[in-house]
Amino acid sequence: MTSSRPILITGAAGFIGFHLCERLLSDGRQVVGLDSMNEYYDVNLKRARLDRLNGFSNFRFEHVDLTERDRISALFLSTAPEVVVNLAAQAGVRYSLTNPHAYAESNLSGFLNILEGCRHASVGHLVYASSSSIYGGSTRMPFSVHDSADHPLSLYAASKKANELMAHTYSHLFGLPTTGLRFFTVYGPWGRPDMALFIFAKAILAGEPIDVFNYGNMQRDFTYIDDIVEGIVRVMRQPATSNPDWKSAAPDPATSNAPFRIHNIGGNSPVQLNRLIEVLEDALGRKANRNLMPIQPGDVPSTSADVSSLEEATGFKPKIPIEIGVPRFVKWYRDFYRV
Numbered sequence: 001m002t003s004s005r006p007i008l009i010t011g012a013a014g015f016i017g018f019h020l021c022e023r024l025l026s027d028g029r030q031v032v033g034l035d036s037m038n039e040y041y042d043v044n045l046k047r048a049r050l051d052r053l054n055g056f057s058n059f060r061f062e063h064v065d066l067t068e069r070d071r072i073s074a075l076f077l078s079t080a081p082e083v084v085v086n087l088a089a090q091a092g093v094r095y096s097l098t099n100p101h102a103y104a105e106s107n108l109s110g111f112l113n114i115l116e117g118c119r120h121a122s123v124g125h126l127v128y129a130s131s132s133s134i135y136g137g138s139t140r141m142p143f144s145v146h147d148s149a150d151h152p153l154s155l156y157a158a159s160k161k162a163n164e165l166m167a168h169t170y171s172h173l174f175g176l177p178t179t180g181l182r183f184f185t186v187y188g189p190w191g192r193p194d195m196a197l198f199i200f201a202k203a204i205l206a207g208e209p210i211d212v213f214n215y216g217n218m219q220r221d222f223t224y225i226d227d228i229v230e231g232i233v234r235v236m237r238q239p240a241t242s243n244p245d246w247k248s249a250a251p252d253p254a255t256s257n258a259p260f261r262i263h264n265i266g267g268n269s270p271v272q273l274n275r276l277i278e279v280l281e282d283a284l285g286r287k288a289n290r291n292l293m294p295i296q297p298g299d300v301p302s303t304s305a306d307v308s309s310l311e312e313a314t315g316f317k318p319k320i321p322i323e324i325g326v327p328r329f330v331k332w333y334r335d336f337y338r339v
């Protein structure tokens with residue numbers, strides 16, 4: 001990452017995209033941010049994130065949907081990004097049970113448009129969001145990138161797995177360097193209103209009960225946003241030819257320099273939902289009224305990340321525990337919503 005070509009971040013108005021843009025802009029990089037500003041959750045929160053990014057002179061925003069094939073193609077050719085980080089997607093496991101087409105459109109057709117854009121604009125490295133959900137109900141802990149993960153429990157998870165397969169074909173056929181990052185339950189300031197920590201904080205502050213699925217026994221490898229951003233930035237810097245596994249996976253010498261990589265990025269310290277709620281109660285100074293519920297369709301009972309491939313490749317592994325990260329989220333929440 002040394003050229004003056006810009007970095008293209010899709011999903012720039014989203015939770016992770018916003019933080020990544022802010023980090024790269026602070027580092028002095030030219031960033032083009034793309035987002036459709038969809039209404040999956042509060043658009044005002046997305047606008048507030050964008051307002052902050054627009055304060056940087058090295059930022060340019062493009063209001064485009066990944067599914068707009070011609071506009072995406074033109075944007076890639078006119079921008080000629082050095083690196084693309086694809087974070088735009090229809091996120092959320094439960095929503096995929098009732099709105100499956102949104103996942104096919106954004107995460108499959110939209111992702112194909114990103115791959116084609118990368119191919120024709122000679123992008124140096126495509127880094128894209130995958131998800132811990134692709135491990136499905138695997139009981140082999142921690143989840144390793146070396147284990148097969150072929151039994152997703154939701155269409156969301158299936159679409160993320162499909163992204164990995166699609167990326168592999170573009171690495172193989174066209175020499176496009178790709179790295180898929182399987183994120184594990186990300187949280188932090190400017191976080192997503194559809195995710196548990198946000199929903200719980202809002203309800204507890206309003207004196208309302210919280211629905212605690214799987215009776216609080218769900219286990220998640222919660223990952224603080226700064227660790228995710230650091231992991232992405234380190235991966236972006238990876239040279240295109242450093243993956244020793246690639247050559248054995250792709251005997252065709254014409255493609256032997258094209259790496260296809262997958263890493264987990266997880267907090268490295270799984271905790272039970274009940275423990276998360278305790279830490280949140282301490283940070284808020286209020287007790288939750290828990291409505292204990294069974295596990296929901298599509299949900300996986302446990303996640304736990306083996307991050308050794310990330311550490312080997314970049315020297316980095318996530319470090320921030322929930323006891324530090326949750327109070328930071330609460331401080332932001334109270335300041336932002338003035339509660």
Ligand code: NAD
Nearest residue numbers: 011013014015016036038065066088089106129183185186
């Ligand atoms: P987010 O919903 O906050 O951000 C995604 C952004 O993409 C949104 O601003 C949305 O408007 C935009 N978008 C959606 N569809 C689009 C389209 N078709 N064209 C253009 N823009 C579109 O989600 P996030 O938490 O920032 O997640 C970023 C990525 O990481 C997603 O791919 C998500 O699936 C993945 N991921 C997130 C988590 C997590 O815990 N947050 C975990 C695993 C994977």
